[in-house]
Amino acid sequence: RMIIGFTCKVCDHRQHKYMSKKAYTEGVVIIRCDGCDKLHLMADHLGWFDSQNPPGTIEDILARKGQSVTK
Secondary structure (H helix, E strand, O other): EEEEEEEEOOOOEEEEEOOOHHHHHHHEEEEEEEOOOOEEEEOOOOOOOOOOOOOOEHHHHHHOOOOOOOO
8 A cells, every 4th residue: 555645736635545556556546635526647557648648657747747746
């Protein structure tokens, strides 16, 4: 199991969620915000949401946008 902590950019709600390591490294992880019910894409290794870019995790997605992730 893995835990991720993040702040929703829509409603500014800070939250922590659990996910399986296998889903994060090989599958798709979508997390629903507890504050506003918005869906946040954390990992997409299957190309479901952006088939033009290489699949990856939130770290890869943010790196392509020029942003960083604190571990």
